[in-house]
Amino acid sequence: MNNEMKLEFLSKSANESFARIAVAAFVSQLDPTIEEIADIKTSVSEAVTNCIIHAYPDREGIIKIKSVLNDNEVEIEISDTGEGIENVEEARTPLYTSKVNLERSGMGFTIIENFMDDLRVESIVGIGTKLTMKKIIKKENT
Amino acid sequence: MNVKHFIEDKYLVFELTEEIDHHESEKIKKRADYEIQRLMPKRVVFDFEKVNFMDSAGIGLIIGRYKTVSCYGGKIELINVNNKLRKIFELSGLKRFIREEKLV
Ligand SMILES: Nc1ncnc2c1ncn2[C@@H]1O[C@H](COP(=O)(O)OP(=O)(O)O)[C@@H](O)[C@H]1O
Numbered sequence: 001m002n003n004e005m006k007l008e009f010l011s012k013s014a015n016e017s018f019a020r021i022a023v024a025a026f027v028s029q030l031d032p033t034i035e036e037i038a039d040i041k042t043s044v045s046e047a048v049t050n051c052i053i054h055a056y057p058d059r060e061g062i063i064k065i066k067s068v069l070n071d072n073e074v075e076i077e078i079s080d081t082g083e084g085i086e087n088v089e090e091a092r093t094p095l096y097t098s099k100v101n102l103e104r105s106g107m108g109f110t111i112i113e114n115f116m117d118d119l120r121v122e123s124i125v126g127i128g129t130k131l132t133m134k135k136i137i138k139k140e141n142t
Numbered sequence: 143m144n145v146k147h148f149i150e151d152k153y154l155v156f157e158l159t160e161e162i163d164h165h166e167s168e169k170i171k172k173r174a175d176y177e178i179q180r181l182m183p184k185r186v187v188f189d190f191e192k193v194n195f196m197d198s199a200g201i202g203l204i205i206g207r208y209k210t211v212s213c214y215g216g217k218i219e220l221i222n223v224n225n226k227l228r229k230i231f232e233l234s235g236l237k238r239f240i241r242e243e244k245l246v
């Protein structure tokens with residue numbers, strides 16, 4: 001199965017569920033297990049929430065998602081043109097959050113790293129952030 | 143979210159429903175804080191039976207309420223935690239709040 005889709009939407013928190021449900025519906029073409037779909041939904045939700053809270057803290061901006069299905073692998077790119085991250089390594093540390101006052105857990109990146117097979121983070125301060133995550137949909141399902 | 147009132151005058155139970163993300167958790171926090179501050183229950187229980195999605199917003203929700211409840215010596219318990227949610231609680235070090243046995 002080879003397929004591709006793109007989504008673009010405003011950074012409103014009501015779009016968090018829209019984004020994860022849309023990606024899950026697209027990925028369902030690969031016949032994932034319920035657990036694999038849950039992992040993908042959670043990871044998309046983390047990435048999109050980060051764009052809303054951290055990339056565009058006091059304005060609305062555009063969030064883009066691109067997803068590619070390639071045989072038994074799904075690749076999901078989630079990008080913003082917001083604040084950017086100064087120190088990506090520090091940001092990826094479990095429990096690290098720059099928004100302590102907002103009851104953030106600092107577990108977003110850690111959850112994505114655990115639930116997906118690969119996570120790449122590219123970011124430039126003042127330009128934006130792009131996450132590229134991959135997950136292999138195990139073949140024994142089919 | 144539904145608030146089930148005291149069971150045996152000890153437990154204040156919040157029955158969480160459907161999806162806990164950043165968007166939904168803001169409303170849940172407001173309601174939970176209102177009830178907790180009003181009643182100051184010894185045990186605050188979050189029931190996850192009807193939850194079908196949760197991301198790290200759920201972790202922030204529990205840690206935040208834990209801080210409030212600890213101030214007056216109360217305790218937090220999480221019940222009906224399925225395997226999907228358990229994975230997230232374990233990663234975040236909140237496993238110790240999960241209660242395996244029935245409430246009453
Ligand atoms: N899209 C983004 N734009 C800017 N900063 C980000 C973005 N995503 C994550 N960050 C930074 O990385 C930190 C860690 O993110 P995360 O692990 O999801 O924890 P949390 O969202 O709870 O703070 C955030 O506190 C923030 O500083």
Ligand SMILES: [Mg+2]
Pocket residue numbers: 046049050106107108109198
């Ligand atoms: Mg986050």
